[in-house]
């Protein structure tokens with residue numbers, strides 16, 4: 001406990017904490033849309049595909065910077081999407097199988113490259129292995145600033161284009177009929193997903209970063225039937241997970257951020273699935289019981305009435 | 314009904330461009346065209362039924378006319394201009410199965426989507442849009458369901474919500490893909506009353522329809538389609554047993570029966 005307090009007093013740590021909270025917030029927001037468009041698995045694929053992109057970017061330049069990694073990961077993500085498209089078009093495989101193939105082969109390549117980097121003479125390599133499971137505490141000031149800017153841009157776009165994103169997620173055909181550039185907007189959403197994933201890689205790690213896209217959104221869906229509220233809630237859940245993950249991992253030596261963040265998100269998911277109004281397990285059971293009781297009472301009354309009538313006769 | 318038809322349509326306004334003129338439209342998803350060289354021009358202020366067997370390309374015709382899918386040939390003009398410039402004039406009711414009804418939104422919100430085309434890119438729908446949406450919902454008899462999550466609506470109610478959304482678009486030319494599919498008699502009546510109301514306001518409505526028994530009652534003109542255009546024109550001229558046989562090909566037994574029904578009915582009516 002004392003650890004946490006001393007950490008909160010450290011200004012560098014405060015920045016990292018803020019950055020991770022922002023990251024959780026923006027992942028939760030963009031994740032809501034990908035969940036509703038049934039693209040959640042795509043986020044995971046993009047995250048795993050990012051690893052070789054990041055490694056190659058590092059091998060080419062020898063510099064560790066989020067900006068460069070964004071480009072590398074973005075290109076890798078692009079190739080991965082094309083790969084998935086190619087496989088679904090030219091084979092009998094469905095999209096989920098195609099994603100599985102692309103995800104695992106890109107990730108395998110990434111691990112090989114990572115090993116090459118660690119055994120080669122890239123002077124600056126310490127820390128690249130942290131990209132697997134994330135280590136928020138290892139981030140330096142410029143990383144945090146880049147990550148925060150990326151998150152703020154992402155949030156602004158989602159706010160400005162909320163109407164369009166909503167319509168495209170619900171009824172893309174109608175959106176096209178209204179003249180919205182649906183394909184371009186879908187590409188934009190995909191790009192934002194890549195951006196969220198890459199921004200989060202250093203803090204949360206490639207293996208688990210997609211959980212920040214998926215879990216808060218799924219949890220938020222349990223609490224509301226209104227999209228705007230769902231997006232906000234999902235953002236809050238994501239932010240809380242990011243905050244908890246950073247705090248705990250920084251206070252225990254060598255505990256990676258990713259797993260703690262994901263566990264925090266999963267805990268919120270557990271609470272949501274149990275206690276969400278209407279959709280939650282408890283609420284559903286209560287509703288059913290209440291209905292049963294009401295029905296039983298009504299029947300009793302009617303039996304009572306009938307016997308009275310009979311008595312009167 | 315024939316009375317309103319006569320009143321509402323001042324014949325021969327040849328100067329104004331047709332609400333929809335399709336010229337040589339050809340569409341293919343894969344190699345084989347599912348629409349081939351379709352050419353027709355509709356009159357303003359009519360209810361037009363699009364009739365043809367399953368897979369004839371009726372939905373495809375609508376989607377191509379709306380620019381939702383690319384064509385490989387031909388041209389579509391809406392009020393004399395390419396549809397791209399006329400989007401605000403077109404309203405669309407897709408087949409109900411085309412969306413995920415478990416989406417977190419309510420009936421009112423879906424209807425408000427019909428107003429998005431009238432808002433700028435970044436403007437949010439406000440009080441005015443809400444009022445319009447509510448009005449459209451009550452026109453289809455769904456005002457009481459405004460706050461209802463859409464997955465908790467019955468199929469017929471969902472259909473009405475889609476219809477209300479199209480009304481909210483405030484278009485001049487409407488495309489409706491099977492609005493009568495899977496609705497009960499009361500809802501069918503409500504929908505046809507609404508279509509006639511639209512017609513009275515001078516709007517043009519193109520409807521994909523499967524129930525041959527009601528075609529003569531509902532539509533001013535009929536478009537018979539089976540990959541190629543089989544016939545187009547006023548219902549009484551085009552909706553003949555011979556033309557239907559040609560459109561539906563081999564499935565005659567079914568056809569004979571359903572065709573007898575309206576003939577007998579309208580005989581009694583007159």
Ligand SMILES: Nc1ncnc2c1ncn2[C@@H]1O[C@H](COP(=O)(O)OP(=O)(O)OP(=O)(O)O)[C@@H](O)[C@H]1O
Nearest residue numbers: 342343347365366367368369370371372373374521
């Ligand atoms: N997305 C698609 N990809 C490939 N082929 C398609 C696609 N959509 C439709 N088709 C084919 O195009 C043809 C016309 O389909 P369309 O949906 O227009 O028929 P329809 O007349 O609306 O039929 P229904 O009465 O069953 O609604 C069919 O043979 C169908 O198999």
Ligand SMILES: [Mg+2]
Nearest residue numbers: 371372373490
């Ligand atoms: Mg169809």
